[in-house]
Amino acid sequence: MTSLIRNNRFNRLRPAKLADVRIRDNFFDRYTKLVQSAVIPYQWDALNDQLPDTEPSHSIQNFRVAAGLEEGTFHGFIFQDSDAAKWLEAVGYSLAHEANVELEAKADSLIELIGQAQEEDGYLNTYFQLKAPDSKWKNLCDCHELYVAGHFIEAAVAYYQGTGKTALLDIVCRFADLIAQVFGPDEDQIHGYPGHEEIELALVRLWEVTKEDRYLALAKYFIDQRGREPNYFEAEREQDDFFDFYHNKNHKPILEYHQAEKPVREMDTAGGHAVRAVYLYAGMADVAAATGDQQLLDAAIRLYDNIVEKQLYITGGIGKSNHLERFSVDYDLPNDANYSETCASIGLALFALRLGQITKQAHYHDTVELALYNTVLSGIAMDGKSFFYVNPMEVWPHNCKEHTMRASLKPQRQPWFGCACCPPNLARLLSSLALYACSVKEKDLLLNLYIQGELQVQVANQAVSLEVTTDYPHDGRIRIRAGAGDYNLLLRLPAWCRDHSLTRDGKPLEAPLQGGYLRLAGPFADTEILLNLHMAPQRVYMNPMAPEECGKTALMRGPLVYCLEEKDNGPHLHQLRLPKDAPLTFDRDPALPGGYRITAPGLRLVHETEDLYSTSPGRLIPQDLTFIPYHAWANRGENEMRVWVQEG
């Protein structure tokens, strides 16, 4: 087992510790403060069933019943425990930034409760404890048991890193030890793996803080066992004691949906349920890096390449089929029926971040940035109190009708979901933003995202301070005060940037490119660096291998995708056109959600007849068009939205 680690030849970059980064960013502060002041407290109320007019979560209550503190039974989704775990994870990140006695007390009380609910042998899952105690591990395909365990583990690691407290870590180690006994290659062990991936990457994080190699070995086992013949998901259904949760014992499981149609090392196309897929791929990258497994890393990179080259929405969304929330096929990127789940883009960011850390290539952070600034932030309202699960490229509220193929599209964010995966996932991501901002390796300090704030970090055994001042993503000018020290600074040059300039203490500088980063060699001594990433509105076109967007264009400026909203442009957005030669003007407008806009002289197609079909093509009349950032849409009540607009 120790060979696993000795073989680590990837020199993976490490993110800064959360405590080392102080973010005070004009763009993100709204969201990170909302997470602290609104989302985390709101979600605590949700977990405790104290939100009016909202479906109760039952999450905390389930733990109380499992702990024997209350009479009752389990309520909610089979993975309801994971909501509490994701909340604890977010709290862990939040406390790493800023102490909050009251919040920490709430979290500690929940952790104590979880400890009370845990069984003697370490088992922890209130659904099975309360509803199906004899059916543990009897339906890995459908029942999210290992998925929930993974979220407990991630919460424990974050809470330990944020507070130094080990109570939850002890709980999850006992649980992970049980899982390591139950699952494995031995004859008396279960040769299965999760139907919903997540525990793989969680176990690597647990290994990182505990240094216990058995957790890494277990993660590797789950990844390598997946998709082998005979297929475990098919085999478990044949067992007499199979737990037939969905009453579908006789249905063959959709193996591709679960990324289990073949061994992961043989995969070359991202497939199946999008969230599951990217969680798995992130875990593959983690295990590959930790064990020096080039073949596994190659597979992860192949899957990543497939996503960004053939299956990615311009907003960083993934998961094209609203039926089963899944990937479909290359170049199939429908605009009004896509799923693009907020959680899937969070998972994509997790995955890309890992590949960036392992390979030291900046372009992976382009994907992180795209997902983060567009789909992920679209997932949360600007008041932090409502959430999108599904993030389409166009919405026509008129046809978002229940019991039709567009039922999953919502023209407005929802206060809290019965299936509440996205809101707590958003909270944990936004609380851990600093992990995405920069990385350190030996003498190199890498800036991956341009977020305003200060950094105090150890680089090659020196305490280095860095101050970043910027109005990114609306302004491409980034001022960096590089504190004294002998280190190198690597600044990501985003793929969207066509032109840039750089000065060091006022003098123009041509910095060499290294893996997509501008490399500034140290030493520094309170050096002022000015990076100007020239930002102008750009028309973006999709490869015409994709049917839906042929003849259409989308507008971007910097990493932000823009969209048309009905509030600014009137109804029937599909009638609008952006002529090929129309100039694009960017300016600030504080009255708009997002505060900025792109305007252009456009056209609207109008018709003279009421007939559904006619031989008249209609006529085009002038209309000025206003585009706002995609992430800011649907903050002014229900209305139409559209990213891709017909050109010409």
Place this chain on the structure above:
Amino acid sequence: MTSLIRNNRFNRLRPAKLADVRIRDNFFDRYTKLVQSAVIPYQWDALNDQLPDTEPSHSIQNFRVAAGLEEGTFHGFIFQDSDAAKWLEAVGYSLAHEANVELEAKADSLIELIGQAQEEDGYLNTYFQLKAPDSKWKNLCDCHELYVAGHFIEAAVAYYQGTGKTALLDIVCRFADLIAQVFGPDEDQIHGYPGHEEIELALVRLWEVTKEDRYLALAKYFIDQRGREPNYFEAEREQDDFFDFYHNKNHKPILEYHQAEKPVREMDTAGGHAVRAVYLYAGMADVAAATGDQQLLDAAIRLYDNIVEKQLYITGGIGKSNHLERFSVDYDLPNDANYSETCASIGLALFALRLGQITKQAHYHDTVELALYNTVLSGIAMDGKSFFYVNPMEVWPHNCKEHTMRASLKPQRQPWFGCACCPPNLARLLSSLALYACSVKEKDLLLNLYIQGELQVQVANQAVSLEVTTDYPHDGRIRIRAGAGDYNLLLRLPAWCRDHSLTRDGKPLEAPLQGGYLRLAGPFADTEILLNLHMAPQRVYMNPMAPEECGKTALMRGPLVYCLEEKDNGPHLHQLRLPKDAPLTFDRDPALPGGYRITAPGLRLVHETEDLYSTSPGRLIPQDLTFIPYHAWANRGENEMRVWVQEG
């Protein structure tokens, strides 16, 4: 009750009897002969489970088991009996045209078997007889019991009209008498109605041949009871003896899906499951006409207008959402996710035909023609051996992937369906084509469709013969030899026709328009009439209230919609454009399925980069485009197809 009929003030037109019409049409003969020579025999084999490599139907076997002739149980869909009924209906029409001793013997044997399977009290439904004998009428919402009864009744009427034999008519009268006892307004009767409509129009047909008013009254009861408060479908689920077929007792039924959200007279938007909807509306028209109920007729016309003005595909398809095979909302006409079930267009033709007969307005027959020549014929392969259930506007085989939102789209016709509603429905429609061709009322003989053949019909007590010679729908020239007699001839002027000319015995004639028909006053004496409906390829545009087709055009010529196929135009049809000024050329090409084509100089958008997104719009290169008739697509193996093409 008799007041119902006395109040008949609509003077509904009557179609010619099948036996009076001899079709020998260049266009339809392929299909009508196929129905005789291939489809009906093939379907007989299917009903008898004698097709290799095809899921067994079990339909005949179910009757044998119910009759006690064989051991076993019920197999197949809950509405499996209706396949046998639709086959018998098609045979009835077929025998009306042409005797076939062998076929009649098979049908008689099946009818005898059905009689043996019928219960003492008249009940007939092998699913309930074999699987749930105590649950008859205990789940009207989900279980198709009255729907299947309706198809038995339609079969009996057609078989009686085709052969004069009453055995099946007697069977269904006994069953209908039982239903009339069980359902009705009295306290000891069930106040329900079918979850899948069909029996309403069937009962009116039964009334027409039997003159038994109780059948008309029962049809009217089902129509007027529908959607009243308290809602029957909600109430039946509350009953202790509810038959919980789908294990969804606790789910509220989707009332709109079943056209039961409000009384039908209050409806103004076609909604819910498309086949059910148009069968209901056809029944409403029938009952309205038979009882002189203007309010009910107005409701039917309002629903029809909603369909053709806001919910109709250019091919005469209806049912926009593949999820639940249903109508969605006005102007929502997606091209790659629509259902446009073959059966729904057959139902639309039935509905429009009735409104045409009642109102004497030609435009209703435009809809019949559109549905018939495009979606309905698309439902059957040119060899008659495979069938489309779903008829989309564009198909990209690459993304028709199982377990995604496009799983219902098939790039190739299927040999026979597990749910085999469309093939027998097609057979019965094509066997009864003559009913759609012409109608008679008093001294008026109306030609609604231009099908080559001869007619011998009674008009105002005169035996009139008519001969129609034409190569319609590919040629707009129609030669009519009007046999001697004092009658008027009304020739439908199709809505697609921009220009026409008419001669009578060689002399140019300006005929007045009457309800959309060119009216030629009699008497005639072997008069030669030449009608020339000028036919040229036309670009058709959709009202820009509909999002999907903005900036696109579709080609039609006469009633035929044309489409691009990959076989003629290469892959990635979405990259093709038809410039606004490109000339359209029509010509014959016997090598093509359908035998005709429209060609035009077009363009293809190509890209220089492999990137999914770029700032380059790509470039347009010239490519000649070939369009073939929509109904003829997918007769050369799996390939892409597209109706709407980007213009400019």
